[in-house]
Amino acid sequence: MPSSRSKTGPAGDLTSPAGTGTTNDVPKRPVRASRKNAGRKNRSPLRARLRRDWPLLMMTLPAIALLVIFYYVPILGSVIAFQDYSPYVGIADSPWVGFSNFQWLMLDASFWDATINTLTIMVFQLIFYFPIPIMLAILLDSIMNRRVRLVVQSIVYMPHFFSWVLVVTLFQQMFGGAGLLSQVLRDNGFQGVDLMTNPDTFILLVTAETIWKDAGWGTIIFLAALAAINPHLYEAAAVDGATRWQRMLHITLPGLRPVIILLLILRLGDALNVGFEQFFLQRDAVGRDAAEVLDTFVYWRTLLTGEWSYGAAAGLVKGIVGLILIVIANKVAHRFGEQGIYKKS
Amino acid sequence: MTTSPAWMERPSPAGRTAKGVLLTLIVVSVLFPIYMVVLTSFSTQEAVTEAGGLVTRPGGLSLAAYRELFSGGVVTRAVLVSLGVTAVGTALSLVVTVLAAYGLSRTGSVLHRPILFMILLTFLFVPGMIPSYLVVSSLGLVDSYWSLILPTAVWAFNLVVMRAFFMNIPQEVTDSARIDGATEYTIMWRIVLPMSKGVIAVIGLFYAVGYWNAFFNAVLYINDNAKWPLQLVLRQYVLQGQSIYAGQGGVTTVGQALPPSLAIQMAIVVIALVPVLFIYPFVQKHFTKGVVIGAVKG
Known part of the structure; x- marks a missing residue:
């Protein structure tokens, strides 16, 4: 893993010191953003970006899992509002009643x-x-x-x-x-x-x-x-x-x-x-x-x-x-x- | 002492007095109820009877109320439940929040936008109570302590604040580590987290207070009153004035069926209050950072 990182990650970043160095007077944020867009969005293919960013994605996983289970599933579960729901029958088999x-x-x-x-x-x-x-x-x-x-x-x-x-x-x-x-x-x-x-x-x-x-x-x-x-x-x-x-x-x-x-x-x-x-x-x-x-x-x-x-x-x-x-x-x-x-x- | 700038007109004596009185009133209105509650909890029964209610002037002092509460039973157990839920919950929430905030702190990383959108959406729409209850119960979490932790483990607001803070750390710092071959985990542990102690303390306090004060989750998900956290005990025995011994093994003598004495009730209030008062001063100086970053960059 470390070897693949060193190929992809820093390659995008190594261009940055030169880029920022020449534009000393420009405020930091816009420079960073534009460099990002140039370096990340256009140059590297999705697979390379995925390989570089997957540790970041893994980090968000626990939070996403919790949100999905306790926020998004309940939102989907709101469909029982259109049913005559009974816990003994379950969502799949409860009769649909429209807007009644x-x-x-x-x-x-x-x-x-x-x-x-x-x-x-x-x-x-x-x-x-x-x-x-x-x-x-x-x-x-x-x-x-x-x-x-x-x-x-x-x-x-x-x-x-x-x-x-x-x-x-x-x-x-x-x-x-x-x-x-x-x-x-x-x-x-x-x-x-x-x-x-x-x-x-x-x-x-x-x-x-x-x-x-x-x-x-x-x-x-x-x-x-x-x-x-x-x-x-x-x-x-x-x-x-x-x-x-x-x-x-x-x-x-x-x-x-x-x-x-x-x-x-x-x-x-x-x-x-x-x-x-x-x-x-x-x-x-x-x-x-x-x-x-x-x-x-x-x-x-x-x-x-x-x-x-x-x-x-x-x-x-x-x-x-x-x-x-x-x-x-x-x-x-x-x-x-x-x-x-x-x-x- | 006063550092008003030179151009500002000197405040009039009347204005200064009015301001002083107003500020004093505000401060007293916050502190006085707390003072009375604490004092009453430490008072003897005679002092309470003499005052005819809450004690305002120190009279006979005693630790009887606390001795009784901590001799085992409902309140002791509830304190342990609340402490356990708060400790485990805060640790879990902080880990999940820090990881996600760091994972989302690099604009332009893969899936950065959709994930952020997923999190921000929770600000806009609140799923109903019934579907949430059904999810928790179908996971078999009813009457489990996890029902007090998992559904509220991630607060989108805290996550956004933390992320905003991480994004404020100069990119040069993390870039140089990356050039030296550090992995994301190393950068987070060795560089970003040590620079973010203040914001972590604040977010940790928000979570801890949230868990300690959590009330409605327990109303919904905990039916077994042996598993009640402190806030429910507080409601039952202080707000509603029910007997503290009722339902405890069925042994209720006449004396025990009476509502608990005022000193004991107030002692429960103090027990619910103390942890907050205790950690508060240590974290307080970082508040502005946490809240304002969240508001400005959220």
């Missing part, structure tokens, strides 16, 4: 309730959660003392690493019927409140939990974007008499724009996945009406009752709607001249 599962789904009021809950919560969090990491990042960025800033940063990042069970437990201890808030209220002669079981305030509760858990972590990417803004812009603007507020409006926010759009898209694509565990954990306490989202619907309505095909249909609808949302969001981003998560093709 989807028709039932469209007539199922509890499916629509779950969909409406999911979308409401998503829109609510988009308005009340999404801006908070941005504001927090600007606040953190304005701390001039480096050490204070690092300490505050590491503290606000921390809750991101707590599990949802833990976060919900902590909130219960603070705001539940026997929690700290009720305790303090009762000590002062008021009635205790139990925010953990109140369906009317549930949306506020889950948003507060999301903020507590993830707003700090969400600042990381904005802080990096802020750090990438050229400080001379601020200086020049200040010299020209721009106020703090004007600098924020005309330098900081435009600097953050690509990141904001990127995260908005990611958020949209993830919209139908609004914190599954979070709702799963609180559904019993708050009740179905307020806390049923699409995923919990699939779990309770179908997995526990064994209506596999029905659940697969609901899952498929959710997946496809999510895909459509992400594609639309990306199109919009391209329209605004931003990159989005994948490039225009």
